[in-house]
Amino acid sequence: MASSLLINIAELLRRAGSIREVDxxxxxxxxxxxxxRIVxxxxxxxxxxxxxLTDGIVVHGTLQADWRCECRRCLRPLTGRxxxxxxxxxxxxxxxxxxxxITGEQLDLVEMARENVLLAVPLAPLCRADCAGLCPQCGADLQSTPCSCSGEMRDERWAALDALKTDESQ
Ligand SMILES: [Zn+2]
Ligand SMILES: [Zn+2]
Structure with missing residues (x-):
């Protein structure tokens, strides 16, 4: 089956400066x-x-995709576009x-779009910056159900996880 993002570019290849819209x-x-994560x-x-261009084709514009995943602390479902x-x-x-x-007179936009979308959807989001997460002892969602367990263990655990995330993003 021919992909709907396989674009015939014979016209574009003939003349630098020519433009084609794909919408x-x-x-x-x-x-x-x-x-x-992709819905x-x-x-x-x-x-x-x-x-x-004289030596290729530049592709610019926007892609939009729906994603869904869970808050990395409280596992609450999150969605976005x-x-x-x-x-x-x-x-x-x-x-x-x-x-x-470019192979022949076709431009295949699928792989490029796929890579860009996967890079853009969140990997390990938080529902809110100060999400309190789940209590590691009793499993309560601390945002809505405060529990009476000691908070110490939990805070250390988040600090370690957050340090890990910071390392990854550098
Ligand atoms: Zn959360
Ligand atoms: Zn608890």
């Missing part, structure tokens, strides 16, 4: 995200401009190491 809604299943059955909005600005280069003869390949 569509694509079912998330077409991207094979294989990532449970199954949702639509990915693709609004991209393809612009021919990621708005992703993209600016990517495609080349028939790769001279930029970050460029995507």
């Amino acid at each position: 569509r809604q694509i079912d998330a299943s077409e991207f094979d995200f294989a990532d449970e 199954a059955g949702s639509k990915v909005d693709v609004g991209l401009t393809l612009e021919a 990621a708005q992703i600005q993209v600016q990517e280069l495609y080349q028939a003869v790769i001279s930029d190491p970050d460029a995507y390949p």
Whole structure:
């Protein structure tokens, strides 16, 4: 089955400076995200401009995708819609190491869109910056159900986890 993000670029390749708009809604299943953060059955909005250069095609615009995951502390379900600005280069003869390949007269936007969406959806979000999480002793959701366990163990645990997250993001 031909992907709806396989774009014929014969016209673009003929003349540097020419432009083509790609504006569509694509079912998330077409991207094979294989990532449970992307809402199954949702639509990915693709609004991209393809612009021919002398040595490639630059693709810029926005992608939007629905995600869902859990607060990393209290496991409360969270949802959102990621708005992703993209600016990517495609080349028939790769001279930029970050460029995507052009094969023949087709531009395949799927892999590029897939990578950009997966990078943009949150990995380990918090429902709120000061989410108190679950009590490690009794399992109570401390935001709504304060418990009478000692808080010490819990605070140390979050401090260690937060330190880990900070390391990862550096
Ligand atoms: Zn939370
Ligand atoms: Zn408790």
